[in-house]
Amino acid sequence: xxxxxxxxxxxxxxxxxxxxxxxxxxxxxxxxxxxxxxxxxxxxxxxxxxxxxxxxxxxxxxxxxxxxxxxxxxxxxxxxxxxxxxxxxxxxxxxxxxxxxxxxxxxxxxxxxxxxxxxxxxxxxxxxxxxxxxxxxxxxxxxxxxxxxxxxxxxxxxxxxxxxxxxxxxxxxxxxxxxxxxxxxxxxxxxxxxxxxxxxxxxxxxxxxxxxxxxxxxxxxxxxxxxxxxxxxxxxxxxxxxxxxxxxxxxxxxxxxxxxxxxxxxxxxxxxxxxxxxxxxxxxxxxxxxxxxxxxxxxxxxxxxxxxxxxxxxxxxxxxxxxxxxxxxxxxxxxxxxxxxxxxxxxxxxxxxxxxxxxxxxxxxxxxxxxxxxxxxxxxxxxxxxxxxxxxxxxxxxxxxxxxxxxxxxxxxxxxxxxxxxxxxxxxxxxxxxxxxxxxxxxxxxxxxxxxxxxxxxxxxxxxxxxxxxxxxxxxxxxxxxxxxxxxxxxxxxxxxxxxxxxxxxxxxxxxxxxxxxxxxxxxxxxxxxxxxxxxxxxxxxxxxxxxxxxxxxxxxxxxxxxxx
Amino acid sequence: xxxxxxxxxxxxxxxxxxxxxxxxxxxxxxxxxxxxxxxxxxxxxxxxxxxxxxxxxxxxxxxxxxxxxxxxxxxxxxxxxxxxxxxxxxxxxxxxxxxxxxxxxxxxxxxxxxxxxxxxxxxxxxxxxxxxxxxxxxxxxxxxxxxxxxxxxxxxxxxxxxxxxxxxxxxxxxxxxxxxxx
Numbered sequence: 117x118x119x120x121x122x123x124x125x126x127x128x129x130x131x132x133x134x135x136x137x138x139x140x141x142x143x144x145x146x147x148x149x150x151x152x153x154x155x156x157x158x159x160x161x162x163x164x165x166x167x168x169x170x171x172x173x174x175x176x177x178x179x180x181x182x183x184x185x186x187x188x189x190x191x192x193x194x195x196x197x198x199x200x201x202x203x204x205x206x207x208x209x210x211x212x213x214x215x216x217x218x219x220x221x222x223x224x225x226x227x228x229x230x231x232x233x234x235x236x237x238x239x240x241x242x243x244x245x246x247x248x249x250x251x252x253x254x255x256x257x258x259x260x261x262x263x264x265x266x267x268x269x270x271x272x273x274x275x276x277x278x279x280x281x282x283x284x285x286x287x288x289x290x291x292x293x294x295x296x297x298x299x300x301x302x303x304x305x306x307x308x309x310x311x312x313x314x315x316x317x318x319x320x321x322x323x324x325x326x327x328x329x330x331x332x333x334x335x336x337x338x339x340x341x342x343x344x345x346x347x348x349x350x351x352x353x354x355x356x357x358x359x360x361x362x363x364x365x366x367x368x369x370x371x372x373x374x375x376x377x378x379x380x381x382x383x384x385x386x387x388x389x390x391x392x393x394x395x396x397x398x399x400x401x402x403x404x405x406x407x408x409x410x411x412x413x414x415x416x417x418x419x420x421x422x423x424x425x426x427x428x429x430x431x432x433x434x435x436x437x438x439x440x441x442x443x444x445x446x447x448x449x450x451x452x453x454x455x456x457x458x459x460x461x462x463x464x465x466x467x468x469x470x471x472x473x474x475x476x477x478x479x480x481x482x483x484x485x486x487x488x489x490x491x492x493x494x495x496x497x498x499x500x501x502x503x504x505x506x507x508x509x510x511x512x513x514x515x516x517x518x519x520x521x522x523x524x525x526x527x528x529x530x531x532x533x534x535x536x537x538x539x540x541x542x543x544x545x546x547x548x549x550x551x552x553x554x555x556x557x558x559x560x561x562x563x564x565x566x567x568x569x570x571x572x573x574x575x576x577x578x579x580x581x582x583x584x585x586x587x588x589x590x591x592x593x594x595x596x597x598x599x600x601x602x603x604x605x606x607x608x609x610x611x612x613x614x615x616x617x618x619x620x621x622x623x624x625x626x627x628x629x630x631x632x633x634x635x636x637x638x639x640x641x642x643x644x645x646x647x648x649x650x651x652x653x654x655x656x657x658x659x660x661x662x663x664x665x666x667x668x669x670x671x672x673x674x675x676x677x678x679x680x681x
Numbered sequence: 682x683x684x685x686x687x688x689x690x691x692x693x694x695x696x697x698x699x700x701x702x703x704x705x706x707x708x709x710x711x712x713x714x715x716x717x718x719x720x721x722x723x724x725x726x727x728x729x730x731x732x733x734x735x736x737x738x739x740x741x742x743x744x745x746x747x748x749x750x751x752x753x754x755x756x757x758x759x760x761x762x763x764x765x766x767x768x769x770x771x772x773x774x775x776x777x778x779x780x781x782x783x784x785x786x787x788x789x790x791x792x793x794x795x796x797x798x799x800x801x802x803x804x805x806x807x808x809x810x811x812x813x814x815x816x817x818x819x820x821x822x823x824x825x826x827x828x829x830x831x832x833x834x835x836x837x838x839x840x841x842x843x844x845x846x847x848x849x850x851x852x853x854x855x856x857x858x859x860x861x862x863x
Binding site: 159168281308 | 787
C-alpha cells in the first residue's frame with residue numbers, strides 16, 4: 117500500500133517549498149513539488165521608470181538580491197541595445213563572481229552538508245587521525261589537530277548541554293549516514309571555517325557594490341562607481357588591493373577545502389551518483405561578458421536534450437535569438453487562469469487558488485518550458501553544457517573532480533555520473549573552482565583597463581517608443597531571466613523567470629514532471645518517516661523560493677514538519 | 682562604547698512586511714546615534730544574518746509579526762521568547778532563520794548579550810510598497826520602544842535639528858515627518 121509523505125515546514129508564514137511523495141516498497145513512486153504562496157511582485161513594476169526597476173527587483177529575494185538587480189539592468193539595456201563600458205562589465209562580473217562563491221560555499225557547508233555528515237558521530241573522532249587524513253587530501257594549512265579539536269569541542273559542548281541547539285533537527289544516526297567519525301569531524305570543521313570565507317566573498321560584493329545585502333552601484337548603462345586611483349573614497353588602488361587579498365583567500369578556500377571536501381564526501385556515497393537524475397534536459401546562458409557589446413563570454417551557455425552531450429546546442433549571446441523565442445510558461449497545474457503556454461513578454465498572472473490537488477492544480481509556481489520541454493538549470497546544467505562544448509576551463513575542473521572522486525572511491529568516475537544528486541553537488545564545486553580562477557582574471561582585467569587610462573563606467577540610456585528586452589544571468593541556482601517591455605520610458609510588462617521556477621516547476625499540460633519531481637522518482641528511502649533521502653535530492657538543487665516574505669511567528673508552536681499519511 | 686545593531690527586517694515589496702526597513706530608514710533620517718550604533722535595512726536575510734549580528738553587544742531587530750492581535754500592535758520579544766521555536770526542517774535551505782542564527786552565534790560564542798525583537802502586527806502582505814494605515818500609525822510607538830531600549834543599554838542618541846533625506850525610495854508619497862513627541 118503506497119504511503120503519502122508531505123514535507124511542509126509550516127512555521128514559515130508565507131510561501132515556501134512543499135514536497136509530496138508517494139512511497140511504495142520503500143521507494144518514491146510519485147512526487148509533486150509546489151510553492152505555497154503567490155507573490156505577483158512583478159505587477160509592482162508596471163508604470164515605473166525602467167531605470168529604477170533593479171532597485172525593486174533586488175528585493176525579490178533576500179538571498180539572491182544581487183542577481184535580480186543585474187538581470188534587471190541587463191533587460192533594459194537589451195531593450196535599448198545599450199552597450200556597457202568595459203570597466204562596468206568587469207566590476208559587475210567581479211560582483212557576480214564574489215556573490216556566487218559566497219553562495220556556493222554556504223550552500224554546501226551550511227545548507228546541505230548535514231544531509232551527509234552525522235554530527236553525533238563527531239565526538240567519537242580522533243583529531244590526530246583526522247589531521248592525517250586531511251593532510252593526505254589537501255595542502256590547506258588550517259587542517260591542524262588544534263583546529264579539529266576546537267571544532268570537536270564545540271560539538272561536544274552542544275551535545276553535553278542535552279539540547280542540540282542548531283543541530284536539533286537533523287536525522288542523526290539515520291542508516292543512510294555513512295561517513296567515519298573522522299570524515300564527519302573534517303567536514304564539520306570546514307563548516308565552521310566556511311562561515312569566515314563566505315563572509316570575505318560578501319565583503320568583496322560590499323566593497324564594489326557599496327553595500328550588502330543590497331548593492332547600490334548599478335545603473336542602466338553601467339555602474340556608478342567613481343574610479344580614481346588616488347582617492348580613498350573612490351575605487352582606487354587601495355580598495356582594489358584589498359579586494360584582491362580577500363578574493364585570494366576565498367580562492368584558496370574553494371580550491372583547497374570546498375572542492376576537495378565535495379569530492380571526498382561524494383566518493384564515500386558512490387550510490388548517489390546513480391540516484392536523483394530526473395530531467396536530463398539542461399539549459400544555461402552565457403555569462404561574464406568580456407566586451408562592451410557582450411558578444412564574448414567567459415562562461416558558455418546553450419542547451420542539451422535527453423542527456424545527449426554530443427548534441428549540445430550553444431548560445432552565442434546571453435540574449436540569443438533561440439533562447440528569446442523558446443521560453444514559455446504553462447499554468448495547467450498552477451493556480452492561475454489561462455489555457456495556453458505564454459511567452460514572458462505577453463505573460464499573464466491571473467491568480468485563481470483552488471487548493472492542493474495533485475491531479476489538477478497544486479502549485480503557485482508556473483511551469484516554464486524551453487521549446488515545450490522541462491529543463492534542469494543550475495551549476496550541473498552549466499558544467500555539462502560547457503563540458504559538451506569542450507570549454508577548456510570547464511573541462512579542467514570537471515576532469516580534476518572526476519579524477520579525485522575516482523582516486524578516493526576506487527572507481528572510474530565519468531561525466532555520465534554527473535546526471536545525479538551528487539552530480540549537482542560536484543558540478544557546483546566545479547563551477548566554484550572555475551569562478552575562483554575567473555575572479556583573479558577579471559580583477560586583473562579591471563586593473564589593466566584602468567591602468568590604460570579608461571575611467572568610463574556608464575553609457576546614457578535613451579528611451580524611444582516601445583521596445584522589449586531580456587536580461588539574463590547564469591546565477592548560482594541557474595538561468596535567471598528578466599523580461600521587460602518598455603513603452604514611452606515606462607515599464608509596460610515585466611516578468612521574471614527565476615532558476616527555482618525551472619527546477620521546482622509543476623507538471624505541464626502534457627503531464628511531464630518538473631526537475632525536482634522527476635529527480636525524486638525511484639529514490640529509495642530507508643525510513644520513510646525520516647525522509648532524509650528526499651531532502652538530499654531536493655537540497656542538491658539549492659532551492660530558493662521562500663525568501664520574499666518574512667514575518668516572524670512568535671507562537672513557537674510545534675511544527676508538523678513531516679506528515680506521513 | 683557599545684556595539685549595537687538596529688536592523689529592519691522584511692520585504693518592502695510586500696505591504697506591511699516592509700515596516701522593518703521603513704523604520705530603520707526613518708531612524709537614520711531623524712536621529713544621530715553613538716558611533717557604535719549601526720542602523721541597517723537588512724531586507725529578508727537568511728543565514729547571512731549571522732554575519733550581521735556576530736560580535737555585537739546588543740541587537741534590536743524590527744520585523745512584522747503574524748499574531749492574534751489588532752493590526753499595528755507593537756510587541757516586544759527577548760531571546761527566550763524567540764528561542765521557544767525549534768528550527769524547522771529546511772526544505773528550502775534559504776529560509777529566513779532568526780532562531781538558527783541565534784543558535785549559531787551562541788555555538789560560536791559570538792552571541793549578542795542583549796536581543797530585542799520589536800514586532801509589529803501586520804495585516805496586509807499583498808504585493809505593494811505601502812504600509813497599511815494601522816501599521817503606519819504604529820511607527821512612532823515602535824520608535825519609542827527602540828529609544829527605551831537604547832536608554833536601558835546606556836546608548837546615547839539625539840534628534841537631528843533638521844531631518845536628512847530618509848532614503849525611503851519605494852513609497853509614494855514620501856513618509857510624513859515624525860510627530861515631535863516621538
